Amino acid sequence: MAENLIGIVISAVLINNIVLTKFLGLCSFFGISTKLRNSMMMGLAVIFVMVCSSILTWIIYYSVLVPCGVQYLRIVVFILVIAAFVQLVEMIINKYLPDIYTAFGIYLPLITVNCTILAVALINVDVEAYSFIGSTVNALATGFGYLLAILIMAGIRTRIDLYEQPESLRGMPIAFIIAAILALAFQGFSGMGG
Amino acid sequence: MKLKEFTKGIIRQNPVLVLVIGLCPTLAITTRVENAIGMAAALAFVLISSNLLISAMRNFIPREVRIPAYIVVIASFVTTIEFIIHGSSPAIYQQLGIFLPLITVNCIVLGRAEAFASKRPMKDTLLDTAGMSVGFAVIIFAISAIREFFGTGHIVIFGQEVVPKILASPAGGMILPAGAFLTMGALLAILKRLKVL
Numbered sequence: 001m002a003e004n005l006i007g008i009v010i011s012a013v014l015i016n017n018i019v020l021t022k023f024l025g026l027c028s029f030f031g032i033s034t035k036l037r038n039s040m041m042m043g044l045a046v047i048f049v050m051v052c053s054s055i056l057t058w059i060i061y062y063s064v065l066v067p068c069g070v071q072y073l074r075i076v077v078f079i080l081v082i083a084a085f086v087q088l089v090e091m092i093i094n095k096y097l098p099d100i101y102t103a104f105g106i107y108l109p110l111i112t113v114n115c116t117i118l119a120v121a122l123i124n125v126d127v128e129a130y131s132f133i134g135s136t137v138n139a140l141a142t143g144f145g146y147l148l149a150i151l152i153m154a155g156i157r158t159r160i161d162l163y164e165q166p167e168s169l170r171g172m173p174i175a176f177i178i179a180a181i182l183a184l185a186f187q188g189f190s191g192m193g194g
Numbered sequence: 195m196k197l198k199e200f201t202k203g204i205i206r207q208n209p210v211l212v213l214v215i216g217l218c219p220t221l222a223i224t225t226r227v228e229n230a231i232g233m234a235a236a237l238a239f240v241l242i243s244s245n246l247l248i249s250a251m252r253n254f255i256p257r258e259v260r261i262p263a264y265i266v267v268i269a270s271f272v273t274t275i276e277f278i279i280h281g282s283s284p285a286i287y288q289q290l291g292i293f294l295p296l297i298t299v300n301c302i303v304l305g306r307a308e309a310f311a312s313k314r315p316m317k318d319t320l321l322d323t324a325g326m327s328v329g330f331a332v333i334i335f336a337i338s339a340i341r342e343f344f345g346t347g348h349i350v351i352f353g354q355e356v357v358p359k360i361l362a363s364p365a366g367g368m369i370l371p372a373g374a375f376l377t378m379g380a381l382l383a384i385l386k387r388l389k390v391l
Contacts, residue, residue, distance in 0.1 A: 022222070023371065023374065024222075026218050026221065027216075027218070030214060072273060073273070074295075075273055075298055076273060079269050079298055080269075083261065084262070112299075113301060113304055115218050115299040115300070117299075118295070118296060118298065122295055123292065126292070166383075167386075168387035169383050172214060173383035176376070177379040177380075179379075180372045180374075180376040183370070183371040183375055184367075184372040
């Protein structure tokens, strides 16, 4: 275990925040962050799916794809695993936990095409080549980074809607400018940990 | 009259500006015009070929499993283009990095498959996806040109200096993530002000 787990956490949550520094999951980041409650739900769902799918894809990559020498199939295999897993979770929740289903229901299918999930699966095996523990910790921390970013964004957007804004900035343009300022703030972490 | 299937993707239903989808590559790889060209070409290839195939198969795919079926088609084409770019220009492959495999989950591709290709014949699909590709290309070209010019002071495409160094002290922040959000926000606001959107 040469990996520095605390380093992975700090890097994934703050220094390389998946939304504000790596530009992933932007569609849901801008689409859902109009309400705090929805953002919270989406963030929690992302954390859950991200951790489970990165465990699954890591195991499949090293126990099936690498021994067979077909690493180039990783995109097809990973996205299928993620889609199947999300579908399965949706069915289980629908059957046994109807209350949670009504709260999370619409966010789960959206997660299949949330690029953060596939990105973390690919980063774990491709870019960083983390160990199993490292991958899981990375997925968990990245999920928290997403939750943090979307919550901050939703908080600011719900407030800013109450104030007067220039007509041409209303809606999406102001959201992008808020994101720019947030990204600048997160830039401040870039010196940490080297 | 079919021409409007093509032209609607460029302004009126521009995927990035109006539908606000496909944002990740739009903002992430637009630090240089060169990367934007690579990304636009890769996306156009995946978008057009996968949607044509989906349109051709639209009567055979059962409704319940359509999303996984589309994703498999799209992922296969992404794997193909990954091989092509890796083989033909390793430098661009390096620059695009993880955003090349992530075309798989680009909302534009799946969105057009679901909203258009799954219901229409191949000829309309070709026009629609070609228009969307042009619309996407125009926007990421514009954003990357703004960011590269203000961020580095000049624009270099494939080793050729297209725009000479005019700015003496470029604003490095435009290359940083914040610059991408700012450019996009300003662009949207200006277009809204001019009533283009």
